[in-house]
Amino acid sequence: MKITNIYTQPLKAPLKKPFITSLRRVDTLEDLVVIIECDDGSVGYGEGAPTPQITGETMGSMVAAIAFIKPHILGRDIEDFDAILKLIHSLLVKNTTAKSALEIALYDLKAKSEKLPLFRMLGGTQTKFSTDITISMGEIDKMIADCHSAVALGYDTLKVKIGDNPRKDVERVIAIDAALDSDIKLRLDANQGWTAVQSVELLHALEKQDIIAEFIEQPVAADDIEGLKYIKERVQTPLLADESIFSLKDAKKLLELQAIDYVNIKLAKTAGISQALELADLSKNFGVKCMIGCMLEGPISVAAGVHVASAKADIITMLDLDAVSLLASHPVKTSIEFNESEIVLSEDMGLGVSLGEISNL
Numbered sequence: 169m170k171i172t173n174i175y176t177q178p179l180k181a182p183l184k185k186p187f188i189t190s191l192r193r194v195d196t197l198e199d200l201v202v203i204i205e206c207d208d209g210s211v212g213y214g215e216g217a218p219t220p221q222i223t224g225e226t227m228g229s230m231v232a233a234i235a236f237i238k239p240h241i242l243g244r245d246i247e248d249f250d251a252i253l254k255l256i257h258s259l260l261v262k263n264t265t266a267k268s269a270l271e272i273a274l275y276d277l278k279a280k281s282e283k284l285p286l287f288r289m290l291g292g293t294q295t296k297f298s299t300d301i302t303i304s305m306g307e308i309d310k311m312i313a314d315c316h317s318a319v320a321l322g323y324d325t326l327k328v329k330i331g332d333n334p335r336k337d338v339e340r341v342i343a344i345d346a347a348l349d350s351d352i353k354l355r356l357d358a359n360q361g362w363t364a365v366q367s368v369e370l371l372h373a374l375e376k377q378d379i380i381a382e383f384i385e386q387p388v389a390a391d392d393i394e395g396l397k398y399i400k401e402r403v404q405t406p407l408l409a410d411e412s413i414f415s416l417k418d419a420k421k422l423l424e425l426q427a428i429d430y431v432n433i434k435l436a437k438t439a440g441i442s443q444a445l446e447l448a449d450l451s452k453n454f455g456v457k458c459m460i461g462c463m464l465e466g467p468i469s470v471a472a473g474v475h476v477a478s479a480k481a482d483i484i485t486m487l488d489l490d491a492v493s494l495l496a497s498h499p500v501k502t503s504i505e506f507n508e509s510e511i512v513l514s515e516d517m518g519l520g521v522s523l524g525e526i527s528n529l
């Protein structure tokens with residue numbers, strides 16, 4: 169099963185409503201599909217969406233990174249799977265989303281070559297999952313209305329985006345908490361919007377009102393490791409690291425410092441599936457549970473995240489894989505059920521995805 173061609177296809181997909189965080193606003197998803205063809209007719213699909221504010225990649229840089237790697241893996245046999253992955257990571261540093269898209273397509277092919285769904289190839293058995301949904305940052309009334317809509321759709325866990333205005337952030341969370349039934353769980357994501365001192369003050373203000381979210385995600389700048397530790401030592405609300413952890417090295421440092429309670433694994437940060445699996449194992453060694461998250465991205469890469477969640481279900485206990493439900497439409501077809509908060513893996517070989525007719529280029 170030799171690789172005969174690799175090509176990329178940029179896609180656009182409209183969102184149901186704008187996606188707004190303290191770092192960015194997105195109205196239309198732009199992502200890149202990677203297609204790898206083999207000499208026996210097998211096709212593997214990968215995908216990634218450039219998120220310049222987080223990974224430093226653009227659509228152009230992703231296309232260029234994949235074109236750079238392409239000649240080195242053309243003609244290679246999928247049987248040399250581990251060597252091909254190693255090669256990809258040794259040829260180019262960073263470019264994590266581009267390498268993730270390539271890896272996802274290779275894992276799709278590898279699982280197809282073994283005639284297994286990817287999660288089974290990775291040793292997973294769990295097929296049903298529940299995800300949260302993101303509530304975009306905005307005015308309080310709009311955020312409460314969005315929370316009510318999400319609950320009406322069946323979500324019992326909401327990930328609330330805050331971080332642009334510390335005082336308003338506390339007002340937002342108090343108002344949202346008061347507007348929702350007590351069985352609805354809140355996750356808070358400040359996307360690096362606060363300082364460490366502000367974080368402690370704001371979380372204490374919430375804790376005083378008996379509001380302890382499931383976690384506060386990335387309150388401070390990605391490189392503010394000391395800040396994370398400072399916060400963790402002073403608040404009751406569990407602390408989850410997102411932008412601070414791309415590599416295993418990043419995670420090891422934070423875990424050794426006992427600076428966080430949870431790790432957010434995203435394939436676009438770990439440069440694909442192989443290091444996401446290793447990151448889950450590393451976290452497990454430290455007794456730290458993980459969430460698997462996604463960028464605002466398409467169904468192929470989100471599907472890959474679900475397979476990883478199944479493979480490491482003992483340590484990945486939380487899912488933030490709502491991107492497919494945020495899209496109004498997308499040309500990728502998938503046999504995985506993305507039914508709002510419920511996600512169900514299928515027994516189709518590989519990722520369980522295919523490319524429908526592409527009409528919206």
Ligand SMILES: [Mg+2]
Binds near residue numbers: 357
């Ligand atoms: Mg985040």
